[in-house]
Amino acid sequence: KAGVTQTPRYLIKTRGQQVTLSCSPISGHRSVSWYQQTPGQGLQFLFEYFSETQRNKGNFPGRFSGRQFSNSRSEMNVSTLELGDSALYLCASSLASGSTYEQYFGPGTRLTVT
Amino acid sequence: AQSVAQPEDQVNVAEGNPLTVKCTYSVSGNPYLFWYVQYPNRGLQFLLKYITGDNLVKGSYGFEAEFNKSQTSFHLKKPSALVSDSALYFCAVRDYGSSNTGKLIFGQGTTLQVKP
Numbered sequence: 001k002a003g004v005t006q007t008p009r010y011l012i013k014t015r016g017q018q019v020t021l022s023c024s025p026i027s028g029h030r031s032v033s034w035y036q037q038t039p040g041q042g043l044q045f046l047f048e049y050f051s052e053t054q055r056n057k058g059n060f061p062g063r064f065s066g067r068q069f070s071n072s073r074s075e076m077n078v079s080t081l082e083l084g085d086s087a088l089y090l091c092a093s094s095l096a097s098g099s100t101y102e103q104y105f106g107p108g109t110r111l112t113v114t
Numbered sequence: 115a116q117s118v119a120q121p122e123d124q125v126n127v128a129e130g131n132p133l134t135v136k137c138t139y140s141v142s143g144n145p146y147l148f149w150y151v152q153y154p155n156r157g158l159q160f161l162l163k164y165i166t167g168d169n170l171v172k173g174s175y176g177f178e179a180e181f182n183k184s185q186t187s188f189h190l191k192k193p194s195a196l197v198s199d200s201a202l203y204f205c206a207v208r209d210y211g212s213s214n215t216g217k218l219i220f221g222q223g224t225t226l227q228v229k230p
Binding site: 042 | 157
């Protein structure tokens with residue numbers, strides 16, 4: 001079974017631009033979560049989607065948004081990029097939304113903002 | 115608020131020796147705990163989880179973790195370390211404040227260095 005895929009793997013953007021990252025979950029998985037990983041802040045939760053509905057959102061500004069499609073694929077968007085948005089963005093999928101389900105992570109998208 | 119602490123930034127061990135990566139947690143209810151490993155330029159790989167039941171949980175690649183409720187710990191262990199185990203290890207707990215959603219709270223990570 002194929003794992004979680006994320007596109008693109010690497011991205012370089014300029015301050016003020018916007019970016020869209022894509023995540024395809026493992027087949028059959030209906031829940032998708034997004035995390036930001038930086039050396040200073042570590043791994044921080046962005047949001048979780050299940051059945052096209054946002055179930056939870058982390059403490060990030062409104063510039064960060066996401067959505068999930070009917071096939072469970074998810075996208076996240078960051079508008080008006082800032083230098084501090086440079087990070088590894090990780091997508092994770094699980095069978096369903098809930099405390100006991102383990103999450104399987106994709107390889108991440110490395111975003112660099114210049 | 116739920117939290118996870120990994121008190122060691124780095125753990126060094128010789129190949130063939132047992133290894134332990136420490137994790138302590140703070141939750142308001144029953145803890146759901148996870149260990150993940152991250153290799154350079156890769157995403158996180160799931161190793162094991164504790165939901166309920168036996169305090170000793172066995173996972174992938176020969177790793178196991180011991181849940182200790184009285185000490186609020188969930189240390190990762192392996193009887194015999196391999197050089198290929200060298201990576202960044204994360205302990206995580208489910209956030210109970212999120213109405214049973216999938217949100218994970220991660221520790222800061224521990225770098226494991228296994229030397230030949």
